[in-house]
Amino acid sequence: MATAVAALHRVRASSLIDAIGLLLLGSVLLWLVVKFFEDPTRFINVGIIGVTNGAIFGLVALGYTLVYGILQLINFAHGDVFALSGLVASTIILDVLGLGEDTSVIFVVLGLLATLAITMPLFALVNASIERIAYKPLRHAPRLAALITAVGMSFIVQNVSLALYGVDYESVPSFIPRTDAIHVGGIVIQWNKLSVFFIVIPVLLVMTWFVRSTRQGKGMRAVAQDTEASAMMGINVDRTISVTFLLAGSLAAVAGLVYLLQFEVRYDTGFELGLIAFTAAVLGGIGNLTGAVLGAMVIGCVQAFNEGLDGTPGGDWTRSIVFGILIATLVFRPEGILGERTPEGA
Amino acid sequence: MAAAPDNLLVADKVRKEFGGLVATDDIDFTIPHGSIVALIGPNGAGKTTFFNQITGVYVPTSGSIVFDETQVVGKPPHAIVELGVGRTFQNIRLFAQMTAIENVLVGMHCRLKGGIISSVVRTPRVRREERGARERARELLTYCGLPRRHEEYAGTLPYGDQRRLEVARALATSPKLLLLDEPTAGMNTQETAAFTAFVRQVRDEKALTVLLIEHDMKVVMGVSERITVLEYGAVIAEGTPNEIQANERVIEAYLGRGTAA
Numbered sequence: 001m002a003t004a005v006a007a008l009h010r011v012r013a014s015s016l017i018d019a020i021g022l023l024l025l026g027s028v029l030l031w032l033v034v035k036f037f038e039d040p041t042r043f044i045n046v047g048i049i050g051v052t053n054g055a056i057f058g059l060v061a062l063g064y065t066l067v068y069g070i071l072q073l074i075n076f077a078h079g080d081v082f083a084l085s086g087l088v089a090s091t092i093i094l095d096v097l098g099l100g101e102d103t104s105v106i107f108v109v110l111g112l113l114a115t116l117a118i119t120m121p122l123f124a125l126v127n128a129s130i131e132r133i134a135y136k137p138l139r140h141a142p143r144l145a146a147l148i149t150a151v152g153m154s155f156i157v158q159n160v161s162l163a164l165y166g167v168d169y170e171s172v173p174s175f176i177p178r179t180d181a182i183h184v185g186g187i188v189i190q191w192n193k194l195s196v197f198f199i200v201i202p203v204l205l206v207m208t209w210f211v212r213s214t215r216q217g218k219g220m221r222a223v224a225q226d227t228e229a230s231a232m233m234g235i236n237v238d239r240t241i242s243v244t245f246l247l248a249g250s251l252a253a254v255a256g257l258v259y260l261l262q263f264e265v266r267y268d269t270g271f272e273l274g275l276i277a278f279t280a281a282v283l284g285g286i287g288n289l290t291g292a293v294l295g296a297m298v299i300g301c302v303q304a305f306n307e308g309l310d311g312t313p314g315g316d317w318t319r320s321i322v323f324g325i326l327i328a329t330l331v332f333r334p335e336g337i338l339g340e341r342t343p344e345g346a
Numbered sequence: 347m348a349a350a351p352d353n354l355l356v357a358d359k360v361r362k363e364f365g366g367l368v369a370t371d372d373i374d375f376t377i378p379h380g381s382i383v384a385l386i387g388p389n390g391a392g393k394t395t396f397f398n399q400i401t402g403v404y405v406p407t408s409g410s411i412v413f414d415e416t417q418v419v420g421k422p423p424h425a426i427v428e429l430g431v432g433r434t435f436q437n438i439r440l441f442a443q444m445t446a447i448e449n450v451l452v453g454m455h456c457r458l459k460g461g462i463i464s465s466v467v468r469t470p471r472v473r474r475e476e477r478g479a480r481e482r483a484r485e486l487l488t489y490c491g492l493p494r495r496h497e498e499y500a501g502t503l504p505y506g507d508q509r510r511l512e513v514a515r516a517l518a519t520s521p522k523l524l525l526l527d528e529p530t531a532g533m534n535t536q537e538t539a540a541f542t543a544f545v546r547q548v549r550d551e552k553a554l555t556v557l558l559i560e561h562d563m564k565v566v567m568g569v570s571e572r573i574t575v576l577e578y579g580a581v582i583a584e585g586t587p588n589e590i591q592a593n594e595r596v597i598e599a600y601l602g603r604g605t606a607a
Contacts, residue, residue, distance in 0.1 A: 206466070215458050216464040222441050222452045229439040232401055233457030234427035234519050243462060
């Protein structure tokens with residue numbers, strides 16, 4: 001491991017690699033500029049789809065980056081917690097609340113808020129319990145042990161979803177009309193896209209404020225920077241780690257609902273989306289909160305441009321491209337877009 | 347052994363073994379209320395290990411440490427801080443990516459009560475508490491010689507200010523016992539003299555008890571009322587500065603056999 005890191009450092013040190021990286025980045029940007037002038041309206045419309053999906057990826061990516069910041073652990077189970085929360089949300093919406101396409105707007109809004117009021121605390125607890133059961137006993141074990149356990153937890157959560165919901169996709173009727181909310185020139189934003197931001201933006205604002213300003217948030221940042229010194233300043237480290245998992249779990253629950261409203265969810269949805277979100281977190285600089293959201297926006301746009309513009313490899317290649325970005329990030333800029341700012345410093 | 351009421355801390359036969367190495371060898375040690383006590387000894391004598399056992403980082407292999415009439419052996423570090431033990435670090439360990447005032451607020455963490463739910467819904471009690479905490483943090487910073495730059499990142503402050511900030515952060519935990527681990531390391535003569543005076547002032551004004559580890563003999567002799575000397579994990583001498591200066595075993599430990607005369 002250490003030699004691999006050293007080798008990577010040597011590779012990084014060579015200016016040739018930097019030059020190749022810049023050349024790649026430059027050619028992609030140039031291509032985007034060309035595409036923009038070819039058909040600005042279409043470019044912007046596709047970009048809006050990208051940013052919308054990016055906002056959803058961002059919520060999941062934050063869960064990875066929060067946990068990594070504080071434990072240096074990649075919590076592979078996070079994507080599956082997200083998917084399970086989406087499935088549970090579908091049950092609540094359809095079977096418990098009985099919302100349908102003809103339900104009035106007020107009841108839809110209230111119903112969705114009620115769903116969040118159930119799934120956020122529920123999956124906050126699920127996530128924190130995973131930490132207590134699976135990761136806490138390994139706190140002082142080699143890091144690899146916790147990492148393998150995280151992969152195991154991912155399978156367990158995925159199989160719980162499979163046992164409860166089977167292999168079929170779950171979806172909800174489109175409560176939020178796909179009619180145009182904004183229509184300027186040829187640029188169109190539909191209500192169902194816009195609604196994503198009505199949920200995601202307040203959640204991000206509250207989370208940022210929580211981490212920056214509250215007593216618990218300060219504790220999280222302190223533990224992320226120096227666990228031992230935090231303990232000696234009277235911070236209960238175990239409790240702070242639990243709070244972090246609670247926060248990550250409730251963000252996953254929000255993401256699960258938003259995703260369900262846009263697409264459909266199955267037991268294995270979290271696997272791929274988890275990898276995409278993890279890529280976003282690495283791209284932005286793992287451990288960095290702003291970076292996770294930024295990285296997710298970039299990945300969302302890459303996906304959208306690849307699938308929505310002409311002259312691209314097309315949808316079949318999206319995964320390859322996203323994971324190509326993961327590899328390219330690790331080779332050309334392992335510290336991510338936002339560089340070496342310490343965990344949760346942002 | 348019960349804690350005598352005039353001692354804030356009583357360590358009884360504190361032993362720590364790492365494999366075959368005995369890091370602290372049945373140390374008996376007391377700190378009287380309101381005193382300034384120094385722990386000295388050559389490198390590797392076990393000073394920091396002993397410190398770490400008081401603060402709960404290490405659990406002693408055997409022995410007992412009674413602080414303020416409470417057994418602290420086996421308690422987690424944060425619980426010991428709550429009992430009233432605050433510390434600074436030999437190699438400054440501030441939260442570099444947080445502002446000066448945030449560092450102090452982190453120090454107050456265990457004295458504040460805002461929970462997750464109450465912080466998010468911002469109950470009046472939490473708001474009052476936060477306002478009061480910020481005000482007290484500003485006072486503490488000013489008290490410790492940092493009247494300005496409260497909103498700057500701790501990592502960008504000059505070295506001397508970082509040392510002062512560490513003391514402010516430790517004081518923010520409202521300690522009864524303040525542990526200073528080589529507080530004057532890296533300071534020049536003037537700064538050292540000012541710091542020594544400051545330690546006395548803090549002790550008097552905040553009604554604290556101070557335990558310091560220090561290498562600078564001028565500081566040790568100038569500020570402490572009692573000195574304990576460790577060598578190879580064991581106490582070899584204990585007494586007032588004058589007694590320690592005259593103690594042959596101490597001179598031997600520091601300068602080597604043969605030069606003692």
